[in-house]
Amino acid sequence: LPPQKRNIGFVFQDYALFPHKNVFENIAFGLKIRKIPENEIKKRVYEIMEILEITHLKDKKIPQLSGGQKQRVALARALVLEPNLLLLDEPTSALDMNNKEKIIGELKKIGKILPVIHITHDFMEAKTLGEKIAIFMDGKLVEVGDKNIFKKPKNEKVAKFLGYNVVEMDGEKFAVSPE
Numbered sequence: 001l002p003p004q005k006r007n008i009g010f011v012f013q014d015y016a017l018f019p020h021k022n023v024f025e026n027i028a029f030g031l032k033i034r035k036i037p038e039n040e041i042k043k044r045v046y047e048i049m050e051i052l053e054i055t056h057l058k059d060k061k062i063p064q065l066s067g068g069q070k071q072r073v074a075l076a077r078a079l080v081l082e083p084n085l086l087l088l089d090e091p092t093s094a095l096d097m098n099n100k101e102k103i104i105g106e107l108k109k110i111g112k113i114l115p116v117i118h119i120t121h122d123f124m125e126a127k128t129l130g131e132k133i134a135i136f137m138d139g140k141l142v143e144v145g146d147k148n149i150f151k152k153p154k155n156e157k158v159a160k161f162l163g164y165n166v167v168e169m170d171g172e173k174f175a176v177s178p179e
Contacts, residue, residue, distance in 0.1 A: 004033075009078030013090040015070045017062045017077070023049075024058040027076045034081070048076045052106065068099030075106065086116045092125060104128060123150065123162065137161060151177075 017026050024045060031041045049055040052072045062070065071091060078086060091107070092100045107129055110116060120126055126133055127147055135143045135158060143154045153159035156166050159175035167174050 007081070007084045009081055009083030009086040011071075011074045011078050011086070011088045011091055013093060015074040017070060017073055019062045022059050022061055023054065023065070023073050026062065026073055027080055030077060030081045044080050045076075048080045052076050052079075066099070067094050067096070068102065071095060071099070071103055072106075075103075075110075079110070083114070086110065086114055088116060088118045090120055091118070092120070092122070126150075135161065 018029065021029070027045045027048065028041050031044060036044075046055065049058060052075060054069065054072045054076065057065065057069060057073070062073070065073065071094075075091075088107070092103050095103060104125065107116070107118070111129060111131075116129075118126075118129055127150060130147065133145060133147065133149045134141055135149065137157065143149060143158055150162060153162055153164060153175055156173060156175070159166055163178050164175040165178065167176055
């Protein structure tokens with residue numbers, strides 16, 4: 001299918017918001033492209049702004065927003081399209097700890113309603129949000145599993161990637177967790 005017919009919501013790492021548009025216009029953009037009636041656009045945009053607690057920002061331009069606010073606008077823009085799948089590229093990498101925790105809470109809720117593919121380098125984020133975890137190294141899928149993937153790495157390379165210390169005793173190698 002062509003991209004516009006795949007119904008995948010995508011949140012870019014750098015948010016990719018339109019700086020010359022306000023929050024409402026950014027969120028409504030995809031709906032306007034899809035030629036949704038104006039009254040439906042307004043209804044859906046206000047609903048998603050309410051859920052993400054950004055209604056008070058509706059008239060603000062993007063450069064006036066904090067990182068956490070931009071992240072919520074980017075999420076709203078993707079979710080307002082009612083996608084079948086949400087793809088998130090490092091959604092919390094530019095956020096401070098307080099905003100990061102809030103967004104992770106939002107993402108947990110979203111993950112219960114909608115399938116999410118969440119790309120991250122943050123192991124704690126992956127442990128907190130992931131049901132299935134896939135580890136890619138050098139562009140290749142090297143391991144797939146549940147959260148136990150972090151407790152029992154499959155090989156030395158994965159163990160080192162996950163922060164384990166690999167020690168050798170009597171010709172045998174062991175992965176020792178940093179804790």
